[in-house]
Amino acid sequence: MSPTTHAPTPARETHRSQRWLAGGVDSPVRAGLPVGAPTPALVEGHGSRVRDEDGREYIDYICGYGPVLLAHGDKRVARAVSKAAAAGTVFGATHPEEVRLAQRLVAAFPSMESVRFVSTGTEACMSAVRLARAFTRREKIIRFEGCYHGHSDDMIFSAGASSLSAATIASGVSSGVIHDVLVLPYNDIFAVDRTLRARRNEVAAIIVEPVAANMGLCLPVAGFLEGVRDLCRSFGAVLIFDEVITGIRLGAGGAQALLGVRPDLTCLGKALGGGLPLAAFGGRGDIMAKLAPDGTVFQGGTFSGNPLSVAAAHALLDAIESETGFYAALDARATRLAAGLRSAATALGCGATVVQYGSMVDLRFRLGPPHANMRESSQADPRSYAAYYQAMLERGVLLPPSQMELMFLTASHGDEDIDATVAAAAAALKAACRAKDKV
Ligand SMILES: Cc1ncc(COP(=O)(O)O)c(C=O)c1O
Structure with a gap:
């Protein structure tokens, strides 16, 4: 063409x-x-x-707003998907390729001791936040204006991308939710420090795009992510990196590998599925252990880890690995x-x-x-x-x-x-x- x-x-x-x-x-x-x-x-x-x-x-x-990393209509992905489709598209049971994909991600992201697959970045971020709340037994979340973490109630107002949602009931978000989410300016470590001091023992998690890609491209200033990491440690909050865009796109280990900052939980999506709907969240073993069935935090999905998306993800990772x-x-x-x-x-x-x-x-x-x-x-x-x-x-x-x-x-x-x-x-x-x- x-x-x-x-x-x-x-x-x-x-x-x-x-x-x-x-x-x-x-x-x-x-x-x-x-x-x-x-x-x-x-x-x-x-x-x-x-x-x-x-x-x-x-x-x-546009490239699907990030998921297309190899090519539109990539033949390797198409072959893998068509082979998987002929063998059954969804079972509602774990299958070996899903486990093998989890192993590959855990190997690529040292911060992730285990992962759970979902279908969209929205689900990954929403689930990671819920998990952080249960783990810390705290309710408040800090996030940054202009970052976008999907369209769950907690994440949609004062967000980036094209959400244009204000923190009002007109956006369909209840005042209780708005009350529990503290939105700070990106790259402002003093605001994070002040907020954590003022809200001691209240903040469950800080969720951040390590390279912000939803207000144009906004890079973290030197020391910002490191500062957020240290503050989370000091104040007992879970650090969640939303690498839905950056995770597979920037390199095998995502932005965290390039920038040398280790989060507690990571959200992946977009490119991960080789162009098909697939996302994941994962991280520290003690936090992931809170997920049902081992723990008390329910999270699930009919199409989570479905064979089609998983096959596409393997084909993508194979293609990347095969090309020095x-x-x-x-x-x-x-x-x-x-x-x-x-x-x-x-x-x-x-x-x-x-x-x-x-x-x-x-x-x-x-x-x-x-x-x-x-x-x-x-x-x-x-x-x-x-x-x-x-x-x-x-x-x-x-x-x-x-x-x-x-x-x-x-x-x-x-x-x-x-x-x-x-x-x-x-x-x-x-x-x-x-x-x-x-x-
Ligand atoms: C950084 C980031 N997180 C989460 C999401 C939500 O992903 P999805 O659209 O797959 O629900 C997006 C989508 O643009 C995103 O850019």
Whole structure:
């Protein structure tokens, strides 16, 4: 597939969907409110490219919002899934491949002594938080503004991604839940310290994205995660790393291996399932022992650890292990993309900042050094991004329809994709600059 240059027209499928799907979508970000149009209705994907129902092709940087790490339609994953499907898709009993996958994760993540599989990142984070409450017998949770940990009641307000939920009953969250969740600014270790001192013996857990990827790409400042680790130890709170995005995407042992900070519990998801729904949480043995049936914390799921998703996960891990330098090659492609976007933005002087970490790239219309928290992330100019998104779409490049989300690369994004994207961006940024000038 090669990307085509075209003026996008509203996708037929999108208009039809508005009658039958609530709001026209199954996840609000797909409605594309920040860019003024829904993401085109996609019918297939191969490698780094996707095709919409009108036959237009795009170089894809949404990539399922993170799960696609090898390629769209990867043949190794497809073969494994189809073989598993022919042997029964769900049993409601443990099967050996599920156990073998748990062994592989425990080997890759030294902080995890055992794991439990679930189907979504939301479930993983929700279950880890419940477990931490039971383990500590405390009720309050600390999390950080702009981080996103799924859409459970505890996690949805003042969150990142495209949640846009306020801490009110209008978001469907009860005041009891709001009362038990303390939301602090990311990267502010003094706020964490103050809160733990003021709430001595009340805080069950701190949940954090070690590399925050839901308010654009926001890196932890030096000492932040280490400080949170120490404070959790001092105040008896469980440290939960939400590595739903970063876990398998950044390297075999996730962000925790790269950054050298060991959490008590870890949540995985997205890329873990090789493109199928699979997530997990795991960690210290004494904490995991509180889970039923051994302990008192119930958590379960009809499709948890299902053979299809597990087969896809093994195929993904096999593919990564079979390719020496898999992550180095992937990250090098992202570095090349970020460098190209950065120089295009600098040449035009249109005030865009590019941040990259591993295979994640963020371009946002905001002057100054990269943002360190949600307040700074919100200073990005939405009109410029909307104009840029549309101009890139016209040039055959599919970006996330919100500055809160990132560009994700896969192993199938080649140098030709990167060069085509940078060339498109050089032209599209001009459109974005013009949009800003009109403000
Ligand atoms: C860091 C993080 N945690 C949790 C979730 C929730 O995962 P899911 O959408 O699979 O429920 C997401 C989803 O975007 C995420 O980015």
